[in-house]
Amino acid sequence: MSENRIKWFREARFGMFIHWGLYAILARAEWVMYLERIPRDEYAKLAEKFKPDKFDADEWVEMAKRAGMKYMVLTTRHHDGFSLFDSKHSDFTSAKTAAKRDLVAEYVDACRRAGMRIGFYYSLLDWRWDAYWKGPKGDPEGWARFLEYVHGQVEELCTNYGKIDILWYDGAWPYSAEDWRSEELNAKVRKLQPEILINNRSGVPGDFETPEQHIPWWRPPARPWETCITMNDSWGYFEADRNWKTPKQLIEVLVTCVSLGGNLLLNVGPRADGTFPPEAVEILSEIGKWMRAHGESIYGAGPCPFTTTVGRVTAKANKAYVHAFRWPGKEICVAGVGNTVCSAYILSTGEEVRVVQEGDRVFLKGLPRLAPDPYDTVIVMELDDEPKGVPYTPR
Ligand code: GLC
Numbered sequence: 001m002s003e004n005r006i007k008w009f010r011e012a013r014f015g016m017f018i019h020w021g022l023y024a025i026l027a028r029a030e031w032v033m034y035l036e037r038i039p040r041d042e043y044a045k046l047a048e049k050f051k052p053d054k055f056d057a058d059e060w061v062e063m064a065k066r067a068g069m070k071y072m073v074l075t076t077r078h079h080d081g082f083s084l085f086d087s088k089h090s091d092f093t094s095a096k097t098a099a100k101r102d103l104v105a106e107y108v109d110a111c112r113r114a115g116m117r118i119g120f121y122y123s124l125l126d127w128r129w130d131a132y133w134k135g136p137k138g139d140p141e142g143w144a145r146f147l148e149y150v151h152g153q154v155e156e157l158c159t160n161y162g163k164i165d166i167l168w169y170d171g172a173w174p175y176s177a178e179d180w181r182s183e184e185l186n187a188k189v190r191k192l193q194p195e196i197l198i199n200n201r202s203g204v205p206g207d208f209e210t211p212e213q214h215i216p217w218w219r220p221p222a223r224p225w226e227t228c229i230t231m232n233d234s235w236g237y238f239e240a241d242r243n244w245k246t247p248k249q250l251i252e253v254l255v256t257c258v259s260l261g262g263n264l265l266l267n268v269g270p271r272a273d274g275t276f277p278p279e280a281v282e283i284l285s286e287i288g289k290w291m292r293a294h295g296e297s298i299y300g301a302g303p304c305p306f307t308t309t310v311g312r313v314t315a316k317a318n319k320a321y322v323h324a325f326r327w328p329g330k331e332i333c334v335a336g337v338g339n340t341v342c343s344a345y346i347l348s349t350g351e352e353v354r355v356v357q358e359g360d361r362v363f364l365k366g367l368p369r370l371a372p373d374p375y376d377t378v379i380v381m382e383l384d385d386e387p388k389g390v391p392y393t394p395r
Pocket of ligand 1 (some may be wrong): 031171228
């Protein structure tokens with residue numbers, strides 16, 4: 001894996017996940033067909049109702065951009081088998097049913113217009129195929145036809161839409177990479193899209209890891225990684241799910257991911273008409289405000305070996321960014337600093353901060369009584385060199 005190919009991804013740090021499909025009509029998230037055991041034919045009728053009149057891909061991309069996101073990943077087909085793109089391998093698509101639109105094409109065009117990196121989520125499994133349930137051993141011929149469909153669709157996605165930046169597989173369970181012929185599929189993908197990044201969910205390692213709904217606190221992966229999380233408790237639109245996280249919580253998640261060397265892929269579940277839920281719009285706009293003032297501490301930034309009680313520390317070149325999630329007022333202590341701190345200031349205001357250094361302990365003094373930022377105030381420490389940590393020796 002060439003470092004070059006993944007460089008943009010490591011620097012981007014923040015992307016938008018979108019779970020959208022027929023399930024948005026039922027408004028009980030993307031597993032509704034399975035969890036409520038809706039018969040295939042009944043579920044398929046939703047396609048005749050799916051006319052996302054208010055879907056405007058430029059608007060989606062604009063919202064992602066204003067939130068500070070650098071890439072997007074859209075569910076081109078989820079486990080329910082409904083493709084948001086035109087496909088020779090399926091009639092169960094948005095292009096051949098009521099919507100009569102290749103929604104993936106619209107999304108791609110909008111991303112490209114805005115300079116947004118483009119990702120495709122694709123579920124290997126498809127609940128509508130008997131062969132999926134019977135498996136390669138139970139129904140070898142059916143499985144072969146099923147794989148033709150899956151491989152065929154992935155090839156379409158990698159052929160018909162120009163340059164794609166990310167292929168985000170899902171749903172390989174319970175089968176192996178051999179069963180899916182993942183090596184072979186990925187070889188085809190890389191031939192068609194030499195620069196593409198492939199995630200780790202097809203049974204082979206791919207280019208990056210994808211922890212889900214949690215921060216890998218304990219030993220973050222050594223390889224590139226991206227945590228995906230929901231804004232409430234659902235990926236697909238779920239009308240009754242009111243359990244929204246706050247902008248503050250989500251900013252803390254993003255900062256924490258960066259401080260551990262990873263990315264955050266934050267999910268939105270649009271409604272059936274193609275609009276984002278108002279709560280999601282509000283959250284994105286709040287995050288965007290924070291990002292405009294503090295993006296420097298996120299993009300291209302990574303872990304810093306220093307420690308503090310008030311939040312997390314990120315770093316880039318000769319700067320350490322102390323993220324105060326909790327504002328003590330007066331004074332903040334940063335420890336384990338093996339550098340000389342030349343100066344410090346509040347990132348959003350430029351206000352100078354007094355530095356007193358005692359060995360590896362740095363005291364940032366004379367801070368405003370109230371937090372300058374309600375979510376996360378960032379204090380920049382300018383160092384004599386790249387951050388060097390000092391191992392902890394009890395004394
Ligand atoms: C899980 C779920 C799926 C969701 C995905 C996101 O694998 O099956 O619904 O798309 O996680 O990471």
